[in-house]
Amino acid sequence: MIEPRIKEKVWDASIEERLLEIWKEEGLYRFTIDESRKPFVIDTPPPYPSGRPWHIGAAAHYAQIDMIARTARMMGYNVYFPIGIDRNGLPVEIYTERVKKVSMRSVGRERFLELCKNALDELEHEMVAIMRRLGLSADLTNYYRTDSEEYRALTQATFIDLWHRGLVYEATRPNNYCPDCGTTIADAEVVYKDMPSKLAYIRFRVEDGSSNSNSNSNKDGGDGEIVIATTRPELLCSCRAVIVNPDDGRYKHLYGKTAVVPIYNTMVKITPHPSANMDFGSGAVMICSYGDHTDVQLFRELGLQEVIALDSNGLMTSNAGKYAGMKVKDARDAIIDDLDKMGLIVKVENIMHRTPVCERSNTPIEIIPMKEFYIKQLQFVNELKDIASKMIFHPEMHRQILLNWLNSIAIDWPISRRRFYATEVPIWYCKKCGKPNLPEKGRYYRPWKEKPPFSKCSYCDGREFVGEERTFDTWMDSSISPLFISKYASDERFFNYTYPATLRPQAKDIVRTWLHYTILRCYQLTGKAPFERAWIMGYGLDEKGERMSKSKGNVIDPYPVISKYGADTFRFWSASEVNLGYDFRCSEQRIAGMQKFLTKLWNMARFISSFPRVEISKSLQASDRWILAELSLLIERCMQGYREFNFFVPANAVREFVWNIFAPHYIEMVKARAYGQGFSKDEQDAACYTLHECLSTILLLLAPITPFITDHLWRALYSSRSIHLERFPEARWEKEMSRYTDAIVEFNSMVWNAKKSSGKSLRDQIAISIPDELKEFSKDLKAMHNIVT
CATH class of the missing domain: 1.10.730.10 (Isoleucyl-tRNA Synthetase; Domain 1)
Incomplete structure (x- = not known):
């Protein structure tokens, strides 16, 4: 019998650790510019260390991104596979508040920033260890951080560029506001969930100056009253119109008449408008400032005067009268109770209502006027659609997610936030004339803490300044990843060789945020699409078919699984289980198999x-x-x-x-x-x-x-x-x-x-x-x- 050259009788996953050291010693995946070879640049998603564990679906995602890099190498490309860690924004603040048992605004800005950084360092160490153990063929000793001074300086530099090009402006507009996060959020950060709600049917008296104006008729839709069904009775104080659908024959006789808002006795017009859904509730809708985005649009269209019912803490304002200072839910219950005592409640139904919530905190959002900075995006939509139509998508079906989002954009992008752990808006305001002064590009600025790098206002002779305290939306940082990895504005030869990137891998849930904002920002700054291809992966699901998430508590920590069965077993499961673009179920039993x-x-x-x-x-x-x-x-x-x-x-x-x-x-x-x-x-x-x-x-x-x-x-x-x-x-x-x-x-x-x-x-x-x-x-x-x- 011939002796086999392979002596070990079984594959021992501990060999993987030895190979990791060998690859490191050999510098196997080191990247250098080679003009004789075509580059393959991966705009790798910098994972977000917002809490442990990094779930198994995410690990499967990154294992497959590594498969892309290895595939490209074996096709003869010169592969540039950078790795970063995304360390900005709301998730880390929320995680820090929960773990450290503090409130962001109670411990002071400097102390809170320090706590966030310490929490990130701990989570980052675990995340990098998982990537290393998975065998990612990237330089994990030189990964970048989006909260580094170098990265934040580039974010600020791109903002300064866009400011001088006239693509940034400040305006007070109704904005999505998360009371828990304490900040404005963009439309792309809003998700819709079916949540239990109360649908209250409320009687509004109708007046038209005729003998019917004091009618006590209880007939629905009669001249004496109109019944309006609403899930937001707490906004009665801000009601400025009632609309009914033009095709709804029940209310044609009320066009132009006046409804009297209960409790507040304000007079509002009854107007036909196609936005009213005659199949929901009573078919009659009150338009308030602001219950939803339809309200925002109709206030503009009908020229209505807003009345602010909620403040930035999510509490009722003085406009709410006796309900001022209450939380939304408490005010809602109190108003329903008072209306019922007044005989103005027809009925209250318990329903499941499609509710806009903050994707980070899972809290229902409010819409309140806020003064924020905006980047112009509406004027670029057609150009972005052209880029989206030419970009190669893997799989093709996910191109439609981006196109659907581009078709839905109705406002410019609000980019300023009222948080702490993020890149600061680099502006100082002149105390004399109040105008904004921006610094030169080049370094990282913290206006809330530092003196300006100039001594005189560029608009007047003022010499005293107040630093901006707001920060940027985290996508302002993330959206320049192709520019940062290609050394935009710092190394021309490297940039020309590596930009645009070849491929952007990412999950489908951030197509409307990370993918869209990256294309927008990089096109505005370079005139080019940031990458040729987009590779879109589905969601990791648990064994019951539910999406894995830390908030649900149904995640599987990948590190023990990889340690137990080996990275190759995990990677082979990922490849053989996951058909690109589709959701996939995660199970330790299937991995073991x-x-x-x-x-x-x-x-x-x-x-x-x-x-x-x-x-x-x-x-x-x-x-x-x-x-x-x-x-x-x-x-x-x-x-x-x-x-x-x-x-x-x-x-x-x-x-x-x-x-x-x-x-x-x-x-x-x-x-x-x-x-x-x-x-x-x-x-x-x-x-x-x-x-x-x-x-x-x-x-x-x-x-x-x-x-x-x-x-x-x-x-x-x-x-x-x-x-x-x-x-x-x-x-x-x-x-x-x-x-x-x-x-x-x-x-x-x-x-x-x-x-x-x-x-x-x-x-x-x-x-x-x-x-x-x-x-x-x-x-x-x-x-x-x-x-x-």
């Missing part, structure tokens, strides 16, 4: 390592030519998936080939020949050549997906250098012989079943005829099954 394939691969490689690798044989047998035909088909299938960066295709194609064709049929057919039992030396060499040709090709095809086991086997059997410096194999064998696959599988299965049914072992002799169509395989089949004639 993937170990069977790696065990199969290891055992197969160990067996083949018993035989010498020989030069191409001139005496290839029919069995060899058949499996090499199947190998060519496998290469074509895998490369189709790799070109789309859809790793579901190669992972399952290789598994199918190994498990159902190569191992059970070909290896068993040529075992005797490989050992030289009853075969010539040329026939034996042909078997050895083909076994190694198939194994080395399988390793190359799996290398981007399972980089550890493939590199270990490659170095042990085929080369002193890493498999990750190799190119993908080409389909160079004639595929005609694949026509025999079904007949071979069917015949072998028939023989195995015949032996089993007669109580024979697989080694026992059997008298059976080989079909005529398989005659040229006879010698191998006879040896395989111990067939006697």
Whole structure:
């Protein structure tokens, strides 16, 4: 018996740790400019360390991003795979307040910033450890942070650029406001959820100056009253109109008449308008400042005068009268109770209502007028649509998410926030004339803390200034990632080589934020799209099919799973389980099941390592030519998936080939020949050549997906250098012989079943005829099954 060159009997995942050190020592993934090679630049999403653990769906996402990098290298590209950590914005503030048991505004700005930084450092360490253990082929010793002075200086520089180009302005407008976060949020940060709510049917008296004006009729829709159903009775004080649908015949006789708002006795017009949904509630709608975005639009369209019912703390204002100072829910309950006592409540229904909430805090938003800075985006929508139509999407179906968002944009982007842990708006205001003064680009500024880098106002002779205290929306930082990684405005040669990026990988839930804002900002600054391709992954779901999230508590910490089963097992699960763009279920049991394939691969490689690798044989047998035909088909299938960066295709194609064709049929057919039992030396060499040709090709095809086991086997059997410096194999064998696959599988299965049914072992002799169509395989089949004639 020949001793295998692979000595270890099983694949030990601890080998992965040794390989990580080897790759680091070799500088295997170091990037340098090489003008002779085409760059492949990945605008890697900087993960957000907003709380532990980093869930298993996110780890699967980053494992696949690494597969993109490894795929591109094996296609011959010069791959630039930067890694960053996103350390700005609301999530880290919320996490810090929860973990440190503090309130942002109660501990002081400086102290709170320090607490946030410490919390981020702890979470970041865990996140980088997971990325390293997954085998990400990036330079994890030189990752960037979005809260670094260098990064924030670039964010501020781009703002200053856009300011001088006239693309930034300040205005007081109704804005989405999260009472819990204490700041304005953009439309893209608002999500809609069905939440339990009360739908109150309220009687409004109708007056028209006629004898009916004092009618006490209780008939719905009669001249004496109109019944309005609302989920926001606390906004009665800000009601400035009542609308009914023009197609709703119940209310045509009320057009132009006046409704009297209960409790406040203000007089508002009843107006026909198509925005009224006659199938919801009573069909009559009160327009308030501001219950929702329809209110905002109608206030502008109808020229209504706003009355502010809520302040920036989410409390009722003095305009609410006796309810001033109450929280929204308390005011709502109190007003319903008072209206009921007044006999003005027809009924109250408990319903599930589609409610706009802050995607960060999960709190229902309010709409209140706020003075904020805006970046112009409305005038760029057509150009952005053109970019979106030309960009390559993987998969194509997710292009529509971006197009739908672009078609829905109704306002410019509010970019200022009233938070602390974020990049500061770089403005100082002259105390004399009040006008904004901006510094020169170049360094990171903190106007709330620092004196201005100038001594005189650029508009007057004022010499005293007040620093801006607001910060930027976190997407202002994240949206310049392609510029930062390409060293925009700091290294012209590097920028020209690496920009635009080749590909932006990201999850589908941030298409309308990160993808959109990046395209907008980079186009405004460079006149170019920031990348050629967008690669969009679905959501990680739990075993019940619910989306994984930290707030639900249904996340799985990836690090223990990876430590237990190994990174390659995890990565192979990710590739074989996740069809690109679709949601996927996460389960430790399914991950554990993937170990069977790696065990199969290891055992197969160990067996083949018993035989010498020989030069191409001139005496290839029919069995060899058949499996090499199947190998060519496998290469074509895998490369189709790799070109789309859809790793579901190669992972399952290789598994199918190994498990159902190569191992059970070909290896068993040529075992005797490989050992030289009853075969010539040329026939034996042909078997050895083909076994190694198939194994080395399988390793190359799996290398981007399972980089550890493939590199270990490659170095042990085929080369002193890493498999990750190799190119993908080409389909160079004639595929005609694949026509025999079904007949071979069917015949072998028939023989195995015949032996089993007669109580024979697989080694026992059997008298059976080989079909005529398989005659040229006879010698191998006879040896395989111990067939006697």
